[in-house]
Amino acid sequence: ETGVTQTPRHLVMGMTNKKSLKCEQHLGHNAMYWYKQSAKKPLELMFVYNFKEQTENNSVPSRFSPECPNSSHLFLHLHTLQPEDSALYLCASSQDTGMNTEAFFGQGTRLTVV
Amino acid sequence: LAKTTQPISMDSYEGQEVNITCSHNNIATNDYITWYQQFPSQGPRFIIQGYKTKVTNEVASLFIPADRKSSTLSLPRVSLSDTAVYYCLVGEGDSSYKLIFGSGTRLLVRP
Numbered sequence: 068e069t070g071v072t073q074t075p076r077h078l079v080m081g082m083t084n085k086k087s088l089k090c091e092q093h094l095g096h097n098a099m100y101w102y103k104q105s106a107k108k109p110l111e112l113m114f115v116y117n118f119k120e121q122t123e124n125n126s127v128p129s130r131f132s133p134e135c136p137n138s139s140h141l142f143l144h145l146h147t148l149q150p151e152d153s154a155l156y157l158c159a160s161s162q163d164t165g166m167n168t169e170a171f172f173g174q175g176t177r178l179t180v181v
Numbered sequence: 182l183a184k185t186t187q188p189i190s191m192d193s194y195e196g197q198e199v200n201i202t203c204s205h206n207n208i209a210t211n212d213y214i215t216w217y218q219q220f221p222s223q224g225p226r227f228i229i230q231g232y233k234t235k236v237t238n239e240v241a242s243l244f245i246p247a248d249r250k251s252s253t254l255s256l257p258r259v260s261l262s263d264t265a266v267y268y269c270l271v272g273e274g275d276s277s278y279k280l281i282f283g284s285g286t287r288l289l290v291r292p
Contacts, residue, residue: 069224100280109268110225110282157224159280167213167232170280172224 070094073158073173081181082148088176090141090158096171098164099141101133102157104175110157116141117164148180185269190287199256201286203269206250212272214245214252219266219285228267229254256288264290 071092080086090099101113115123116135130152132144141158157175161168186204193199205214213232217225229236231243231252242255256263268285 069226071224102282109284112281155222159224161280167215167230169215169227169230170217170225172226175222175224177222 069171069173071158071160071171071173073156073176075176076174077177077179079179079181080145080148082150084148085144085146087145088143088156088158088178090143090160090173092139092160092171094160094171096160096162097138098161098168099135099138100159100161100170101141101143102159103154104157105154114143115164122164145178148178150180153178153180185271185283187267187269187283187286189284190289192289192291193259194291195260196258199259199263199288199290201254201256201267201269201288202251203254204251205269205271208249208271212249214243214249215270216241216243216254217268217270217282219268225268225282259288259290261290261292264288 074089078086098117100115102110103113104110112125113127114133119135119138130147134142155175155177158173159170161170213230215230216228218228219225229238229241229243231245233245233249236243244253266285266287268282
């Protein structure tokens with residue numbers, strides 16, 4: 068248990084569906100991250116939020132829409148996804164985005180797009 | 182930008198010491214070196230972090246030479262449960278530290 072909780076753990080959705088992934092942390096952290104990890108590939112940083120403000124969008128397609136209503140919660144809204152978007156989506160949090168910060172990761176959401 | 186290079190994979194046997202070396206030739210003065218461990222279908226987990234010389238905790242040791250252009254993660258007496266991917270991360274060298282993961286080293290521990 069890392070203190071970062073992601074729901075759901077597994078999700079199957081059609082290409083025309085709209086769904087949302089949720090991430091929650093009560094570690095008092097100010098920075099939150101979304102990563103995508105496809106099969107046997109490195110983690111790809113998608114978005115970074117620091118004090119609820121988006122500080123990084125790593126050229127992510129607009130069918131992925133993040134939302135950070137407060138420092139404890141982070142959402143990833145999904146719509147009209149493609150099969151190649153199937154992957155493990157990981158959320159992380161850290162105290163800040165400083166250079167010696169330690170990140171805590173959730174268990175991830177295994178997404179399958181059919 | 183700082184970039185890291187690690188071996189793609191390593192094999193070891195239970196009870197052995199494993200050393201994984203990471204090269205980061207362009208490391209900046211303010212950059213720390215951080216190692217994470219990832220098991221299949223799980224998020225990475227922080228192992229150890231250092232700036233220079235040697236750092237040791239209950240899990241591993243981290244050796245950093247004076248020029249800081251490389252670092253070595255040392256896992257003493259590995260067990261089967263240490264089979265995982267190990268990532269070396271170095272700060273981007275600017276004011277915005279981003280947790281950028283490379284390809285990592287896939288360690289397989291055999292009985």
